[in-house]
Amino acid sequence: MYECLLHHETFSRLEARLKPFSDRISPVTVSDSGEIGRPWGEAACDALIAHGNADVWFSGAARAFGKYLYAADRLDFFQSSAAGLENPFLQKIGEKAQAYASSHVQSDAIADWVLWAGYDWFGNGAARRAAQAAKEWRNVHFREIQSTHWLIYGFGHIGEAVGRRLKGLGAHVTGVRRSDQVSPFADRIVHPNDVSADEIGQADAVLLCCPHTEETENLADADFFAAMKEGSLFSNVGRGALVDEAALLKALDAGRPAHATIDVTREEPLPADHPLWTHPGVTLTAHTSALTSESRKRNDELFLENLSAFLNGEPLRNLVDAKAFADQSV
Template sequence: MRCLHWQKGHSKQARERDLYDLLIHERTFSRLEARLKPLAEQIAPHTLNDSSQFRRPWGGEGTKGVIAYGNTDAFFSTAVRDFVKEVYSAPRLAWFQSIAAGLDNEFLQKVGQKAEIYTVSHVQAHAIAEWVLWAAFDFFGEGAARRRSQQDRKWQKVPFREVGETRWLIYGFGHIGENAGRRLKALGAHVTGVRRSSAVSPFADHMLHPDQLTPEDIGLADAVLFCCPLTAQTENLGNADFFAAMSPGSLFLNVGRGPLVDEDALIAALDQGRPAHAALDVTRQEPLSPESPLWGHPAITLTAHTAPTTEGTDRRNDEQFLENLSSFLTGKPLRHEVDAAAFKAQSSVFGT
């Protein structure tokens, strides 16, 4: 449904004000309108609801270009296709704020190449790190055995292992990896981080470059966490050789991208007990087919890419958007801006 551009009686002078269009989901706008009001002389909100209706709640229309906020309300709306079309059709996409950290999504790659400024978000790292702790507590704390005891009405002791006494290998020690490492070290766990940067981190006991990682390093870990970007170098990083190096009884976790893992190799490895269990929030195919063997494997805990889905993540994303919006309108640098060359590199790797 086309947008309701002008309300009856709206003046020509108001229509021609030098504004930026702000493409934003109606639910987000309702949440933020009071904080956007002071910017009324610079932006013209252009809202979209789940019924595919575009509206201009303040009446004005921008002429300077489009600012778009791609957040959970927009990306998971039933009207997401209309949001995408509006972004693609913008004559000038001045700035796109994404709530995603990665660049490998086809839509985001195209937007990144179109937008004059593109910013990402890393605030979801807090929620994802807590998902990691949840999976760790459940596995090392024998959660499945405890639930069976309750279901069977058996009053019995269930010995377990303290997470604080485990060793972790975290492949990808950026925002997510460091947030997970910080929480794990606070519990007393030993953390080895793997990343290309040579910078030390207070949230790791030991740092490795990927080229330095050996099968012995993998085998020392009680838990291996993947949270690195998907690149030509990291695709199928979790393969048969990698899993064969893991210790019996260990835990494998993936919160990065599904294609980091050869899923057939993972299932075969789980059947051999190396690793003993896998906790996956991402899969190669999303949504995952009902026929996938990942669903029913007894040694797999599976969630539907929901690790970052919390009210806290939404709130922090809104705060970052508002901060960046203020910076954009006053000509200041924006947080987490991505260079256009990064999108060209992704495009050449994945052929988009």
């Protein structure tokens, strides 16, 4: 018998579908106030399995959830709703868990966020809103997405989801990744070491959706921004540490890039006095690009699928090699 640690809202959504496993799991719930619940009562359990999802990470339950995990003698299976592994908290979980599965089902939500950023910038959304606010009936010219060239760093699940949408709209897409495998969602694939200043300067939009590693720390620095085209858009849905934020602010003041739309920052939550909040060249969201009802549903389905597979000794989707945690731990 396993304890199964979940946020109480996740459990409420899935209780009926967890019932078939009632002879093998005993749910343990964590509320936003940190209260621990046992909705099916106490049971003698040998080890723990857990699901860490947006209900946990974006609520007051995170601290109590983490403490329960750390205190467990055995963590046999952990299902994460995140794709990345470099977060120190996830590193510790990955080192402890006998089996750790990640998730890529949020890629479509994040890709839609990127399209929103592109449409708003190239569609001259700020001028449209200003005209409405001023009650001015005037022409607002804009640029079609099909005329734009995008440079996407990190052409994995998220990058390809973005590329698929952009290619469908007729845009030109250059994907940056270590693998030279061709993709139907990119016109070109470039190795990170081969991205030149000229390559950056040809792009109307530069998107970062790669993981944070020693190699990608401050990838977007002063030289990077200086190479960007006038009028270009910079977007980051990867990790805040990919960007030298002081250099970004100076670059925005100099007009290269012309605008930045970012969903991740080096410090989260971002302090109220940070200039990214108020800079006129920045559109900022609070690490919420994956938070759609559809993404939540897909993560629920992935957890249930992997829970069944784990309990039945079958292969897990998105199982992470234990070496990944050893390689990234610091």
